[in-house]
């Protein structure tokens with residue numbers, strides 16, 4: 001009988017095989033020890049995303065509930081979610097995002113040029129998290145000297161110790177980040193700039209009671225924190241997961257290096273093949289009958305993104321990484337009302353990251369002994385990814 005516990009390190013190591021068995025044997029899986037249900041087929045995950053009334057986000061989107069009751073956008077339901085999202089979308093415009101390309105490229109070039117001519121480097125600590133951290137740092141103006149701390153605390157906040165209970169360190173890191181961003185909000189009130197947070201501060205919106213109002217300090221601190229956290233952890237993980245994919249599929253890597261026009265398609269395949277955000281938690285507001293099982297009301301249900309994007313009912317030969325795959329839609333950025341607000345920015349960063357990376361390093365290997373996986377809740381990715389063999393490639 002298939003067992004799924006996302007905190008069990010052995011399961012995380014081989015999670016796509018577990019997902020396959022869930023889809024085939026237990027599409028409505030129940031973990032009685034931790035007390036949650038899991039939906040693993042693409043169509044079921046998609047339907048749940050499109051029904052936020054039945055599948056509420058308001059009890060948190062994690063299993064361990066570290067985010068429950070906190071005023072994050074992602075854990076709000078309509079009507080509150082609608083106007084909170086509206087005000088962020090208003091300052092997070094496609095024009096503003098598109099205008100960042102030159103800055104993203106310049107940042108990527110600086111980070112990568114340092115390693116040209118070297119034997120190798122750590123693709124996580126020296127590239128994959130630094131790029132998105134500097135990009136979101138500039139966009140929302142996190143002072144440069146605080147960025148490392150924001151990243152370290154975000155990592156601690158993510159880390160889990162093999163159990164379904166968030167460790168004290170994670171709870172403390174979360175509180176410390178809230179404090180850090182509350183201080184920044186107070187400073188920003190005194191000295192507003194042209195960053196996204198200053199714009200949010202100056203924006204008026206109609207709340208769900210029809211009152212015109214502005215965000216208060218606490219709401220701003222949480223917008224700040226969620227953009228800082230979501231804005232770099234996920235992109236960092238996907239860059240590294242993509243570097244691994246291209247090491248395993250060298251022909252695809254060489255094709256992309258020769259024809260960078262294929263990179264946007266490859267990025268979608270990276271998002272499908274090893275998505276950084278592996279599940280989205282929900283809470284049932286009524287009993288749900290599915291595949292002969294009834295999920296009672298008031299139960300935690302996780303929508304298994306990582307399984308949905310490997311569903312053979314939707315994607316042919318899903319375990320294969322195929323940069324030419326025609327992907328009509330995936331759920332790696334979620335779907336429906338909570339669809340990732342940073343998707344356009346993430347896609348831009350990922351395209352530029354791989355354009356610049358492959359331009360310099362079309363050939364590389366991974367030093368397997370140095371690869372360290374990060375064990376988190378729903379975030380899947382690496383802590384370290386040593387890439388080697390660069391010099392050999394340059395002289396080849």
Ligand code: HEM
Nearest residue numbers: 073074230231234235277280332333334338340341342346
């Ligand atoms: C590869 C990169 C990324 C991935 C895979 C990703 C994934 C996701 C997913 C799956 C959701 C939906 C959560 C749910 O339905 O419960 C989401 C929401 C969100 N993401 Fe992202 N994300 C990425 C990058 C970013 C970036 C760069 C930002 C900000 C700059 C961002 C900000 C947000 C926010 C604010 C939400 C909440 C939206 C809402 O609740 O309405 N994300 N993201």
